[in-house]
Amino acid sequence: MAKAKRYTPKESPTFNYTKGTLLYIFLIPLFLSIVLALFQTNIQAFILNGISFFLFLAVARVAKRGFEQEGKYHHATFTKAPKIPYKMIAGYLLGGATFFTAFVTGGEPFVKSAFLAVIATVGYYLFYGFDPKKDKLENLGDISxxxxxxxxxxxxxxxxxxxxxxxxxxxxxxxxxxxxxxxxxxxxxxxxxxxxxxxxxxxxxxxxxxxxxxxxxxxxxxxxxxxxxxxxxxxxxxxxxxxxxxxxxxxxxxxxxxxxxxxxxxxxxxxxxxx
Structure with missing residues (x-):
């Protein structure tokens, strides 16, 4: 007997799992740099580009978790605001990754590297926004x-x-x-x-x-x-x-x-x- 269609709730979350894909674009040039350094047997460049790569990968992963958390929050009618601000953490981590990549890996001046880090962090918040902060706990009456x-x-x-x-x-x-x-x-x-x-x-x-x-x-x-x-x-x-x-x-x-x-x-x- 054929199996019936798998159960899917009518009111399933509609948050976008592809949100934040843009952050993975940062990984492409870093990955190419790692490959190039490997072929050139440039150990220092390989290590530094590798660190930069994993820093930006961490940004993308943490941000994705924040986006999923935000989507569930907006979908829920009754819920508390997220306890861990993953989007904010990802924003600060993006600034740190940008500074490290520019100053340490790329050898850019300190001021320029710091400026790029600030621009990256501000741009991230302007584009993706902040974590939800307000609890959605209305209409409770005397209920806990x-x-x-x-x-x-x-x-x-x-x-x-x-x-x-x-x-x-x-x-x-x-x-x-x-x-x-x-x-x-x-x-x-x-x-x-x-x-x-x-x-x-x-x-x-x-x-x-x-x-x-x-x-x-x-x-x-x-x-x-x-x-x-x-x-x-x-x-x-x-x-x-x-x-x-x-x-x-x-x-x-x-x-x-x-x-x-x-x-x-x-x-x-x-x-x-x-x-």
């Missing part, structure tokens, strides 16, 4: 931010585990039902992030049902799928139908609760206007 973040992280971790298990499930119908369930679970998580006030009630729902699916898929993949009888598979299909129905009800509950909150605010505002 750490509690919300831990709940979301726990649920997302279980979803990732289920996704890994699904790669080994060849039952097309079961795979499709799991895909639908995970998409709805992602939708519920997104709804909670937009309005975390329901997190205490939703947490029990998320952990119980998502954890239940994770345990089922884990047990399923631990067995040889050929040895699982038809009756057991039918029970699993029915179970996933029940889960699907529960997810729909939870989504409706969350949306109705938001509507109730809106009605309360409208009624309160009307009373204030009358008074």
């Amino acid at each position: 931010a750490e509690f919300v973040l831990e709940t979301i992280a726990e649920a997302q971790g279980k979803l990732s585990a289920i996704e890994e298990h699904m790669q080994n499930i060849k039952d097309t119908l079961l795979h499709e039902k799991l895909t639908v369930a995970l998409q709805k679970a992602e939708h519920i998580l997104q709804t909670i992030q937009e309005d975390p006030k329901d997190i205490r009630v939703a947490r029990k729902f998320l952990i119980v049902y998502i954890d239940g699916i994770a345990k089922v898929t884990d047990a399923y993949t631990d067995m040889d799928e050929k040895e699982i009888d038809t009756h057991t598979k039918e029970r699993l299909h029915t179970l996933m139908d029940d889960v699907d129905e529960k997810f729909d009800k939870e989504l409706a509950r969350l949306k109705n609760n938001n509507q109730f909150d809106l009605d309360v605010h409208i009624d309160t505002l009307k009373e204030q206007i009358k008074n």
Whole structure:
């Protein structure tokens, strides 16, 4: 039986993994210089160009991590600002790499090398910007931010585990039902992030049902799928139908609760206007 399409969340991150490719251009002339020094058996030039190469490679790698971190931050509705400012670190590292390459490797004057380092760093920040600094933790009420973040992280971790298990499930119908369930679970998580006030009630729902699916898929993949009888598979299909129905009800509950909150605010505002 053909394997169904792999699960991909509807609200997947859209950050650009190619961002920062321009930084790798610095590596091309340095790499050519290393090759040339090697052919000329110029050990000093080989070592210095090699150091410069790895400094700029470090810049590109650190910056890429910062760009990915920034993309996840912008994608998330509810999150804290990154703890480690990788983009800023990459900017300073770029200045240091530029200075070393100009002054030590290239033999340029100190002032000129320092000027090039400043220009490189300023240009980097103007083009790529700074790391996010503001937490996105609105609409909390009396809920702890750490509690919300831990709940979301726990649920997302279980979803990732289920996704890994699904790669080994060849039952097309079961795979499709799991895909639908995970998409709805992602939708519920997104709804909670937009309005975390329901997190205490939703947490029990998320952990119980998502954890239940994770345990089922884990047990399923631990067995040889050929040895699982038809009756057991039918029970699993029915179970996933029940889960699907529960997810729909939870989504409706969350949306109705938001509507109730809106009605309360409208009624309160009307009373204030009358008074």
